Amino acid sequence: MRVTAVTCVKNEGPFLLEWIAFNQLIGVTDHLFYSNDCTDGTDDLLDALAARGICQHLPNPAEGRNYQMEALKDARRRDIVMQADWVWIADVDEFLNIHVGDHTISALVEACDDPQAISINFQFFANDGIEAFEDAxxxxxxxxxxxxDLWCGEAAIEVKSLVRHDFPLKYYGAHRxxxxxxxxxxxxxxSARRVPHRFLVAANPRRIRRFPAHGARLHATLNHxxxxxxDSYLVKNDRGDVNRENRAFDDTYWRERNDPAWEDTSIQRYLPDLNKxxxxxxxxxxxKGLHDACVKAHIAxxxxxxxxxxxxxxxxxxxAASTLPPQEEAMLISLGLMDPAA
Structure with missing residues (x-):
């Protein structure tokens, strides 16, 4: 089975090798990277990997527009995508954690009875007080x-999607x-259940890229x-968002994703093979030298x-920020369960 991962990057150099190696462990056979405006050596490392047949690397075709959507439009006509059995569109900070069989995409597809698309809910992993960047x-x-099952007071959580070659595709979205x-x-x-009808037909703007996570993660979760x-978050804030021009991350983004209420180490089943x-x-x-240069640039x-x-x-x-998401904090205050001055 041929699986192509498609992603956009900007200054993600220290994290590229882990993402590629992890994806290979779960059954991704090909990688297509689009990069733009890199200053940390990301593009040099990708060029070297491409020269060795480990990935394909292209400049992002966008010109002051939506970087990700322009790249996905271009990707659709590339042989590496057209010849794939499945296409996996994800970012370098997203890892498909498969809970079934041998923990590969093939096992996930079999568990879901070989559908034409599989959408997997996010699980946002907190910073949890880790300050220093570590090259690990x-x-x-x-x-x-x-x-x-709950994020920022809502049960509906965003997804990313695996798409089979015979899906009746109009266009690829970043999430579905x-x-x-x-x-x-x-x-x-x-969990091999049919996705909600209103999600499938994109009938509700608030549910175009999300649906309830409860009961939906039996076979896989998307660790984000x-x-x-x-350290890395500060660098990320300086970089801005690769997907949209001139959008910075702020305190709200951090707080929405820094809720450490739940411990989940299930993805560490992959660690021994990943380290090898x-x-x-x-x-x-x-x-190694190009990776190390990216790490050095990140720290600098x-x-x-x-x-x-x-x-x-x-x-x-x-x-100093609260680890309660702003939406949950506001709800607790409105219910009189939390002092607004706390």
Whole structure:
């Protein structure tokens, strides 16, 4: 089975090898990367990986528009996507945690009875007080998240989707495919249940890319490490959002994803094999050298940012921020269960 992962990146150099190696463990056979405006060596590392046949790397075709959607439009006509049995569109901080069989995409597809699409709910992993960037697998460092069935006071949680080659595709969205005509494809959640009808037909704008997670994660969860360490979050804030031009992350984004109420170490089942795969990749001295240069640039950017008073203030604000999402805090205050001055 040929599975192609498609992603957009900007200054993600320290995290590329882990993401590629992890995806290979779960059955991804091909990677298509689009990069833009990289200053940390991401593009150099991707070029070296591409030269070795480990991925394909293209410049993002967008010109001041929506980077991700322009890339997905371009990806659809690429052989690496057209010839794939399945397409997996995800970001470098998102890891498909498969709970069934041998923990591969093939096992997930079989458990879901070979549908034309599978949408898997996010689980947002908290920073949980980890300040320093460490050049080690992200999936081994961050183990706490919100209650997987509830996020920011809502039961409906965002998804990302695996899409089979025969899906009646109108276009790829970042979170889910959109079908053409009135055809109703066989489309399941991560528990092999048919996705809700209003999600399938995109009838409700608030449910276009989300549906309730309760009962939907029997076979798979999507672990999202949107914050990582405080160091990395500061660098991410400086970078902005790869998917949309001139959008910065703020305190709200951090607080919505830094709820450490739940411990989940299930993805660490992959760690032994992941560490072996990373060791193997780094046996190539050029690849290791380029990875190390990205790490050095990441740390240097942190140091540069912390010379600015605004970033020192941001760091202090994030350290002191409540670990209750703003929506849940407001609800507790409205119910008289929390002092608004607390």
């Amino acid at each position: 697998p992200v999936i081994g460092q961050f183990t706490r998240s919100h209650n997987p 495919p959109f079908q053409k005509g009135k055809e109703r494809p066989k489309w399941t959640d991560g 490490y949107a914050l990582r360490s405080l 795969a990373l060791t193997e990749l780094k046996k190539d001295k050029d690849i 950017k942190r140091d540069e940012l912390l010379k600015q008073e605004s970033y020192r203030e941001m760091r202090a604000q994030l350290r």
